[in-house]
Amino acid sequence: MIDPEIAALVDLSRPPLTTAGIxxxxxxxxxxxDAELTRDGSVTFTEADADGVPVLVLRPTGDVQGPPVLHLHGGGMVAGxxxxxxxxxxxxxxELGVVLISPEYRLAPEHPHPAPVQDCYRTLTWxxxxxxxxxxxxxxxxxxxxxxxxxxxxxxxGGPPVSGQLLICPMLDDRCSTPSSHQFLDGTTWVRASNLTGWTALLGDARGGPDVSPFAAPARAADLSGLPRTYVDVGSVDVFRDEAVDYASRIWQAGGDAELHVWPGGCHGFDQLAPEAALSRRARATRIEWLRSVT
Structure with a gap:
């Protein structure tokens, strides 16, 4: 069940994403x-070219503190x-004084795997x-x-070095075989049919098959050892719930450091779609505290 406050603020009637609807x-x-980016003057932003990838660079107007953040936007691999x-x-x-860099990676289906992740890794090296x-x-x-x-x-x-990874309702597994990936067929913000559309746009006929790279679908990685500190969060009413929980669990099993939050009543993207809801505020505040511990 979706948190009642979020359900009242979010459009839950949107039809599933289809290829024709991209x-x-x-x-x-x-x-x-621009006003949202600058947050009443506490943030400045510039555009840059990261070896052919357009990026947006956000900086605090005060002192820079801690490591920068490379943030990769959502959109089901097809939008954003x-x-x-x-x-x-x-x-x-x-709030933290970090520099945030956001790349405009290429989108599927026009640019299938590995184009999106190549753009993101190219930004990291830049x-x-x-x-x-x-x-x-x-x-x-x-x-x-x-x-x-x-x-x-x-x-x-072998690099570049990464100090942490923060995965918000992450899209990790093209096989779409977990209970939660079958559970939410309608009445929420990202349903199974939409998920299949996004993965098929990225991988084509290879989706769900034996030869998908973990650089396309990280849940495919057999070895999750040697990763930096990790934060994973997801709503309980999200097709990605079980794969997110499994990813954090496998990091622990490999001896790694992971923090996992499953937000009760959270639908996919709830904190973006209803940022003023109490659950959204708690989720965002908890992420900021984790980021502060890394910085």
Whole structure:
């Protein structure tokens, strides 16, 4: 059951995403304004080119503190921009004093795997060369899956160093076989049919098959050892719930450091869609405390 306050604030009647509906979904992306980015003057932003990947760089107007954050936006692998999600996440910059960098990675189905994760990893290497060292890699939904993938790439390729990964309702498993991936067919913000559309756009006929790379679907990684400090959170009313819980559990089993939160009554993206709800405020405050411990 979705938290009643969130249910009253969020449109739960949106039809599932289809391939034919991707252009409309992109056209209806929430537009984050300059005023939302600057948060009444506590944040400044500039555009940059990260080796061919357009990025948005948010900086605090005061002193920079702690490691930078590479944040990868959501959108089911098929939608979103470098401004997506930042109407809420700019508070990391204003409250913690971190620099946040958000890339405009290429989208499926026009640019299937490995294009999106290559753009995100390219941004990470650009950050290293430009003094933004040992970042926290964070992401929301599809961006959470990409953040997990980039962190695996950094481990497997020998860098750049990553100080932590923060995975918000992450999209991790193309097999879509967990109980929660079958549980939510309608009446919530991201349902099974939408999930299948996003994964198929990214992977085509390979989706669910034996040869999918963990850099496309991080749940496929056989070895989750050697990862940096990890924060995973997800709502209880989310198709991604069980794969998120499993990912954190497997990090523990591999001897790693993971913090897991399952927010009761939270639907997919609840804190972005209803940022003033009490549950959303608790979730965001808990993430900020974890980020503060890393910084």
């Amino acid at each position: 252009p409309e979904r992109r056209a209806n992306n929430r537009v984050v304004t 921009t470098r401004r997506s999600d930042l109407h809420v996440l700019a508070e990391w910059v204003s 950050m290293e060369r430009n003094g933004f060292t040992s970042p926290v890699v964070a992401g929301t939904s599809a961006g959470g899956g990409l953040a997990a993938a980039v962190t695996l790439m950094a481990r497997d390729y």
